[in-house]
Amino acid sequence: MYKAIIVDDNAPVAEINREYLMKCGEFEVTAMFKDGFEAMEYLKNNSVDLAILDVYMPKMDGMQMLHKLRALHNPVSVIMITAANDLMVIESSLNSGIIDYIIKPFSFERFSSAIEKFKKRAGFMKENKAERLTQTKLDKLLESHIEASENEPLEKGLNKKTLETVYTWLTEHPKDRVTCENLSGQLKLSKVTIRRYMNYLIGEGKVQSTVDYETGGRPSIIYQLK
Structure with a gap:
């Protein structure tokens, strides 16, 4: 025990x-x-x-x-x-x-x-x-x-095929610094969906994030392959 x-x-x-x-x-x-x-x-x-x-x-x-x-x-x-x-x-x-x-x-x-x-x-x-x-x-x-x-299962609500799509795009553009809005347009997925998968990849240590405060408005989260 x-x-x-x-x-x-x-x-x-x-x-x-x-x-x-x-x-x-x-x-x-x-x-x-x-x-x-x-x-x-x-x-x-x-x-x-x-x-x-x-x-x-x-x-x-x-x-x-x-x-x-x-x-x-x-x-x-x-x-x-x-x-x-x-x-x-x-x-x-x-x-x-x-x-x-x-x-x-x-x-x-x-x-x-x-x-x-x-x-x-x-x-x-x-x-x-x-x-x-x-x-x-x-x-x-x-x-x-x-x-x-x-062999861990993905978190509830995440799909392995979608995860592979997001991660493949990142590996093909390793130097690109992107927002959820950028990827949403590239992959034809919602911004909310992109954010969930990016948070998952951050937790896996495969993606890093920074906050851009120089947007003139609401700060943006920038993602990049680690």
Whole structure:
């Protein structure tokens, strides 16, 4: 049985996370918090295996909590579940050794795939705790993570064929800096549709985004192949 905490100031979302975690099995949610400060206070006297962490929260946000955990060498595994889709936030999270990063809104299938990643790693560490790892054993763990990532289902509402269309256009124009409006005209898809697929590709680390404030009006988000 794994112990977990959920840190999210949005009570309905936190409850969905709890329900999904219970549905995955083998978990006990020992506490739920509305900000990182409360969670860090709890972790001073309690150990858990997994923290499900939001980014945008009061007092101490998710990124601050994540960095503090690592500075204190706390071994808790972290899955980020958040509306934050800024590339810098995603990159910083990945560099801090998180298990997975899920952008809201999300499906149970996407949630469960992240939990499976955690279980595989946790199980591997438990089985080999008393051993010095061989390269073969380590490669087996790393290969399983790569395979899991490649076979993950797309988020609800996304279509693999449409994703391939968007990504193919980007790979054919690697130096182009485009907006959703640009791509909408090129691919004959709605701006809302383009934005969803671009956000997905940002989360996958394949596309980067910047904000152009010099448009004379509302700032535009510029996308480019990473």
